[in-house]
Amino acid sequence: MSNSDMVHAHQFDDFAQQHEASWNGMWVFLGTEVMFFGGMFAGYTMYRYLYPQAFASASNHLDIVLGTINTAVLICSSFTMALAVRSAQLGARKPIMIFLLLTILLGTVFLGIKFTEYYQKWVEHLIPGYDFSYEPSLARPAAIFFSFYFALTGVHALHMIIGIGLLTWLIVKAWRGRFSREYNTPVELVGLYWHFVDIIWIFLFPLLYLVGRHLG
């Protein structure tokens, strides 16, 4: 830990207040992220209500096995992230790095599986606007489903990539010994972000992969 990290900025009364401000600031940011994804969730809900058959039919073209595995992988990465934060709270330098590395690894596995699924959609002509082919009576609304699928999972994947970047930055800081029992705010805040991205997927999985599965 460098000394500059331990001295609180002049606008704060003490270190605890500075920590509280950072912590709550991160929650405010996550609130804006909820609104960012919320618009797409609202649009999805509306179109699913308007075209239930097409959404059920299109949903059955997603690979439920890969989807379930990916959900488990992401939850696993949240678990390792929680353990990384715990190690940071204890000021244990090596475990922080190991758990952060595991989190990156699991995040990369998630993105790899996601890429495999995207490739399948490309092979099956299920990319709206590019050589899209579907049962004619449902083609237009099914294209709407796949537009939501790619927009939602794409933006989610972008958040994962940014998250992996942040985790890499944390590993470098941890390796330089910047975190201690007293100062570990960056690890905590990136942890909040990573768990938030996990929560988005927890909702995307049933909405995209499971709707209409019982009809298929």
Place this chain on the structure above:
Amino acid sequence: MKSEHILSVKFYASIFGILLVLTLSTAGIAFIDLGGAWNAVAAIAIAVGKALLVVLYFMHARYSSRLTWVFAAAGVLWLMILIGGTINDVLTRESITLPPLS
């Protein structure tokens, strides 16, 4: 210095275990026809349960200050207004004929 709860590895592992069980159950339940909108209700209910476990324990909301709760709840509240308002509009426009999509 700062009041923080350091939870045991065992505790995190049990939350992780519950999350995995819920993931498998929601995938399994999806294949059973519960009738009407109940499949969607079950899927969303399980997702909300999982999200709550992540927020409360992985994100330490349970051990955070009331002010943090306000920030977290504000996100949920505005999301409800966004989705609720949209759905309210769509549900009450039955008379409008949709353009043929085929």
